[in-house]
Amino acid sequence: MSKTLYLMRHGQTMFNLRGKVQGASDSPLTELGISQAQTAGQYFKKHNIEFDNLYSSSSERACDTLENVAPNIPYQRSKGLKEWSFGILEGESVDLLTAMWDNSDLFGNRLVAFEGDSKEDVETRLNQTLNKMMEETVGSTVLAVSHGTGIQAFLRTLIGDTAASEVFIGNCHILKFEYDNQKFKYIEKIDPIEELK
Template identity: 30%
Template structure:
């Protein structure tokens, strides 16, 4: 029997490229004032949870976010470990282009009239279209041959998640682990672990996906939970 590990997997705060509506995979940009503020709220909202370890990707926006979270969580003793495996999906030639262009191209390839129609079906569990098909289409359309397919991202992210889970599940005490990563990579990592049935919209900046690990198995409890941010916002306003 292994010890239960609870993962709190958060998306980074809003960035300049997010604000400009640009594709942001391996390309990077700093948090906006709003992005830093929501990370602050998340830190306060998680303040009653003691983390045994903390991880982020190797991109600046996750570093900035997790440092703000831990600063306002008041648990500065936790060392942040960088994991390249938690990097966002690479979108190849679409990097830093308008996001609408990429989604429009994917929609047309999949015979949708608009990106809005495509996204509507992606978030409908009754439909057969998922992020897996969309990612693989973007990989096909990428003129540079650099874009990652679904399987590549799922494999690297789940490998890192399992390594951490096995490490943290040793011993007799239950553990809580904080991970700050990226919207698409989180969805790809958790889709086939049970996340697909829980996603009804894009993961908001600083939203949390809660995942349990016990006896070698993962269970996705929630996806895109903004309640920790709202809780932190109230706590900070009360001070």
């Protein structure tokens, strides 16, 4: 049976606003971040999209996002949906991370020296988590809230580094996938704010 996954990035956080590296660390949503999440919820309502299962990264910013998208609906937390760990760079200026970024491979293995994850670590974790989630879910429509770089790493396993590098994943942007026969197919990116203008 074909299923649909909506994979969404969390709303804007205090670290996003202040230009700090977040990763496995956490910071709360800003007022704008809460508004972005509520707008995503309005997008789903407008398009009559109802979810059979809801999942969130165990990070507070992702859980708070999901709770604003779908208030008072039970969901499952998953450490497998957490962001790429940036090791000792977390909490520092995002400029340090930007200097290590390369469109061809995100961060490759360059963060391992700073006690962070490798690209392969993140790809493997996200693929295993999302495949298991879709296999075990009852129903056909799933929403999962995760993180920008982790989502980008997952997308690259499906459509390649070059094509995925063209897909900007902003706060509360949603990537839609079809899941069938244990395989994901990327369908589209949705920007709820643009869609509701």
